[in-house]
Amino acid sequence: MKLETIDYRAPDSAEQFVKSLRETGFGVLSNHPISQELVETIYQEWQAFFNSDEKNDYLFKPETQDGFFPASTSETAKGHTVKDIKEYFHVYPTGRIPDALRKNITTYYDHANSLAAELLTWVEKYSPASVSDKYSIPLADMIDNSEKTLLRILHYPPMSGNEEVGAIRAAAHEDINLLTVLPAANEPGLQVQTKDGNWLDVPSDFGNIIINIGDMLQEASDGYFPSTSHRVINPKGSDMSKSRISLPLFLHPNPDVILSEKYTADEYLNERLRELGVI
Numbered sequence: 001m002k003l004e005t006i007d008y009r010a011p012d013s014a015e016q017f018v019k020s021l022r023e024t025g026f027g028v029l030s031n032h033p034i035s036q037e038l039v040e041t042i043y044q045e046w047q048a049f050f051n052s053d054e055k056n057d058y059l060f061k062p063e064t065q066d067g068f069f070p071a072s073t074s075e076t077a078k079g080h081t082v083k084d085i086k087e088y089f090h091v092y093p094t095g096r097i098p099d100a101l102r103k104n105i106t107t108y109y110d111h112a113n114s115l116a117a118e119l120l121t122w123v124e125k126y127s128p129a130s131v132s133d134k135y136s137i138p139l140a141d142m143i144d145n146s147e148k149t150l151l152r153i154l155h156y157p158p159m160s161g162n163e164e165v166g167a168i169r170a171a172a173h174e175d176i177n178l179l180t181v182l183p184a185a186n187e188p189g190l191q192v193q194t195k196d197g198n199w200l201d202v203p204s205d206f207g208n209i210i211i212n213i214g215d216m217l218q219e220a221s222d223g224y225f226p227s228t229s230h231r232v233i234n235p236k237g238s239d240m241s242k243s244r245i246s247l248p249l250f251l252h253p254n255p256d257v258i259l260s261e262k263y264t265a266d267e268y269l270n271e272r273l274r275e276l277g278v279i
C-alpha cells in the first residue's frame, strides 16, 4: 500500500481522494485552499504559548472539555496503559481561547471547516447508493455550524530521556469523529497502519493536508469507509531535541444527528468518552 498525494485542483481529485479514503482510511491533498502562512503563524504562536506558564491559566474543564490538557493528564489511547507524551489545547467555538491567539485560530477553524464540508460532499458523491442511502442527512449538513467540532492544538515536547518505558508521542488509535483534517505537522512521525498490519509513514511534506476517517463515518457508512489506526512515533537522534506541533480538526456532527440505527452522534460520542475515562 502507498499513500498517493492528490492535487486538490486536479480534474479527478474528488474521485481519487475518496478512493484513497476507502482503501487506506487516509487521503493526502496538496495545492489546497488552506493558507500555509496561517498554519505556520499558528505553529509559532502556540509553540510560544506552550513554552509559557500562561497555559496553566486555561486548565481544561471536564464538563466542557475546552482549554489546556497538561502532559500529566494527557490521553491514554484506548487499549493502552501508558500515557502519550503530549500536551494539548482544545478550541471549541464557544470555549475559552487566549485573546492574543483568538484571531488566527478562529480564522483557521472557519477555513478548515469550509474545506471539510466540501470534502464531505466529495465523500457523499462517491459513496455507492447502497451506502449513501444509509446517511440520515447529507454528510456536510451533519457538521453545519456544529459546536462539537473540535480543533486540537497538540504540542509534543522535546524528548527528555526520562519518558515512561514504552511511551510514545501518540499511541495507536482511531479517531472518534466523522473525518479529521490535519495540516502536515512541523516534524515527521505520523504513521498509518496498513491492512496487513505494517506501519507506513504518512507523507508529511509541509503544506500537505492530511484527512483521515474516524469511527463515526465508519459507523454511518456501515463499515464501507474504514477508520484506520494511526500513531505518532518518537523522534530519534538530533530530532529528539525538537518539539512537534500539530493541528487536527475533528469534525463532529451536531448532537442530534442520527448516525446509524444504533446511535445519534451524541450517544456515540458519550459512549467513547466514557470508555476513555475523560467524562
Ligand SMILES: O=C(O)CCC(=O)C(=O)O
Residues within 6 Å of the ligand: 152, 154, 170, 175, 182, 185, 190, 230, 231, 232, 246, 247, 248
Ligand atoms: O499529531 C498528529 O500528527 C496526529 C494526532 C492524532 O492522531 C490525534 O490527536 O488524534
Ligand SMILES: [Fe+2]
Residues within 6 Å of the ligand: 173, 174, 175, 230
Ligand atoms: Fe488521531
